Amino acid sequence: xxxxxxxxxxxxxxxxxxxxxxxxxxxxxxxxxxxxxxxxxxxxxxxxxxxxxxxxxxxxxxxxxxxxxxxxxxxxxxxxxxxxxxxxxxxxxxxxxxxxxxxxxxxxxxxxxxxxxxxxxxxxxxxxxxxxxxxxxxxxxxxxxxxxxxxxxxxxxxxxxxxxxxxxxxxxxxxxxxxxxxxxxxxxxxxxxxxxxxxxxxxxxxxxxxxxxxxxxxxxxxxxxxxxxxxxxxxxxxxxxxxxxxxxxxxxxxxxxxxxxxxxxxxxxxxxxxxxxxxxxxxxxxxxxxxxxxxxxxxxxxxxxxxxxxxxxxxxxxxxxxxxxxxxxxxxxxxxxxxxxxxxxxxxxxxxxxxxxxxxxxxxxxxxxxxxxxxxxxxxxxxxxxxxxxxxxxxxxxxxxxxxxxxxxxxxxxxxxxxxxxxxxxxxxxxxxxxxxxxxxxxxxxxxxxxxxxxxxxxxxxxxxxxxxxxxxxxxxxxxxxxxxxxxxxxxxxxxxxxxxxxxxxxxxxxxxxxxxxxxxxxxxxxxxxxxxxxxxxxxxxx
Ligand code: VG1
Ligand code: CO
Numbered sequence: 001x002x003x004x005x006x007x008x009x010x011x012x013x014x015x016x017x018x019x020x021x022x023x024x025x026x027x028x029x030x031x032x033x034x035x036x037x038x039x040x041x042x043x044x045x046x047x048x049x050x051x052x053x054x055x056x057x058x059x060x061x062x063x064x065x066x067x068x069x070x071x072x073x074x075x076x077x078x079x080x081x082x083x084x085x086x087x088x089x090x091x092x093x094x095x096x097x098x099x100x101x102x103x104x105x106x107x108x109x110x111x112x113x114x115x116x117x118x119x120x121x122x123x124x125x126x127x128x129x130x131x132x133x134x135x136x137x138x139x140x141x142x143x144x145x146x147x148x149x150x151x152x153x154x155x156x157x158x159x160x161x162x163x164x165x166x167x168x169x170x171x172x173x174x175x176x177x178x179x180x181x182x183x184x185x186x187x188x189x190x191x192x193x194x195x196x197x198x199x200x201x202x203x204x205x206x207x208x209x210x211x212x213x214x215x216x217x218x219x220x221x222x223x224x225x226x227x228x229x230x231x232x233x234x235x236x237x238x239x240x241x242x243x244x245x246x247x248x249x250x251x252x253x254x255x256x257x258x259x260x261x262x263x264x265x266x267x268x269x270x271x272x273x274x275x276x277x278x279x280x281x282x283x284x285x286x287x288x289x290x291x292x293x294x295x296x297x298x299x300x301x302x303x304x305x306x307x308x309x310x311x312x313x314x315x316x317x318x319x320x321x322x323x324x325x326x327x328x329x330x331x332x333x334x335x336x337x338x339x340x341x342x343x344x345x346x347x348x349x350x351x352x353x354x355x356x357x358x359x360x361x362x363x364x365x366x367x368x369x370x371x372x373x374x375x376x377x378x379x380x381x382x383x384x385x386x387x388x389x390x391x392x393x394x395x396x397x398x399x400x401x402x403x404x405x406x407x408x409x410x411x412x413x414x415x416x417x418x419x420x421x422x423x424x425x426x427x428x429x430x431x432x433x434x435x436x437x438x439x440x441x442x443x444x445x446x447x448x449x450x451x452x453x454x455x456x457x458x459x460x461x462x463x464x465x466x467x468x469x470x471x472x473x474x475x476x477x478x479x480x481x482x483x484x485x486x487x488x489x490x491x492x493x494x495x496x497x498x499x500x501x502x503x504x505x506x507x508x509x510x511x512x513x514x515x516x517x518x519x520x521x522x523x524x525x526x527x528x529x530x531x532x533x534x535x536x537x538x539x540x541x542x543x
Pocket of ligand 2: 092113114277278279280281282
């Protein structure tokens with residue numbers, strides 16, 4: 001088969017954000033745009049002869065077009081084997097699992113996660129290394145540098161590869177194997193959780209709704225929850241993946257998963273509710289008339305890990321991203337295990353997981369995971385909860401409230417201001433940081449400022465340093481205000497304000513977080529001048 005070398009010119013801005021390169025579909029549709037990025041990646045990887053690559057995506061519009069391009073380029077660049085999900089599908093955690101299981105050299109995941117899909121929506125691409133972990137910053141920076149100087153890419157002239165039928169095809173010297181996207185992942189889940197017990201739990205009348213939001217987890221949830229675990233048909237809602245995710249915004253939170261939230265707060269609510277995002281790595285946990293924040297969920301999983309077969313031997317440590325609440329720190333303290341604080345983005349957990357320093361990890365952005373893969377994992381978190389509920393035979397609300405009684409409640413909320421002007425967002429952050437010296441040790445509404453900084457992180461394993469990871473204002477009672485700009489959006493800027501206080505009064509603990517955080521919400525506006533600078537009266541999304 002003839003290898004073609006095609007001349008091209010660099011595009012600016014092919015820089016990975018928090019989780020890969022995310023742009024509008026129309027940006028990816030520009031001539032050679034995707035090819036440039038993929039060739040830059042292959043150039044940085046060096047000699048790939050004899051190596052195996054995993055390829056799959058969340059099924060959004062442009063997924064299979066991109067996959068055909070990538071397969072042909074993989075053939076021309078000398079890969080020996082590509083494992084690709086049937087119809088181009090692999091959820092992000094399943095891709096990570098497949099990379100690990102087949103000891104692949106790495107994998108390419110096509111997804112823009114929860115960002116809307118379709119012709120006018122977003123698309124994304126990212127590379128994961130042989131451990132299954134998102135590429136570290138060193139690698140993403142090298143790829144970016146390569147995109148700036150790229151002059152040609154290699155591909156082969158061949159018909160499109162058949163992605164619907166399982167099995168092996170030859171593309172020149174490249175062996176393409178179309179694999180079932182669910183099988184390996186489901187087997188991994190079965191090795192971690194007590195499926196028999198969960199099956200009995202459903203048989204005993206326990207009810208749940210899982211909202212796949214017309215995105216990739218539909219096929220995984222149908223197979224695992226309904227077929228394997230025997231949950232009644234209809235347990236999975238919006239379970240058919242669509243190219244445009246049904247026009248929705250598959251972000252599992254109180255705003256975008258409204259239909260599910262309504263059901264869980266209705267008179268005949270099921271016992272348990274959960275949702276996942278576009279690419280299956282996020283999760284939201286709900287009980288009857290009850291919402292568990294992702295930060296609390298991480299803490300509860302850590303505190304109950306002994307009930308779950310895959311984690312019975314104990315946790316080596318836990319890790320959370322800096323803006324995630326400190327609820328898990330309290331559990332770690334009680335268990336006498338270390339708790340690591342990393343910048344936002346799953347790639348920062350990779351080294352801790354590889355080194356066996358952390359077993360469970362989590363982010364406030366509805367991301368939870370463990371050392372079973374190197375991505376956050378939505379269905380895994382749901383199964384973990386199901387396993388705990390089946391063992392403890394208590395409601396979600398009872399488990400949550402008992403947790404708060406024992407550890408205190410880290411009252412938590414995130415306020416997002418989406419789609420604001422990028423220049424204004426930068427100005428807001430600069431002005432806030434300039435104010436830091438005037439805030440230190442001062443008292444506002446009874447909160448005394450203990451420290452202000454711009455978070456930076458030194459990786460305890462490879463000692464790499466990441467700076468500029470978010471502005472923090474910490475108070476003497478442990479409360480925190482954190483300000484960050486999103487690194488995953490494609491429209492203007494998104495300001496994220498993270499609010500946290502600590503409450504030991506059992507009566508107050510059950511009050512609404514927005515009420516308990518009211519003073520801190522006002523202080524955030526006072527310090528950062530949010531309403532004035534952005535012209536927004538309130539956040540666009542509150543989680
Ligand atoms: C957001 C979240 C972050 C998460 C990232 C990728 O990033 O805050 O915690 O790791 O999305 O998640 P940012 O930079 O927009 O705040 V996913 O499900 O989009 O892969
Ligand atoms: Co995601």
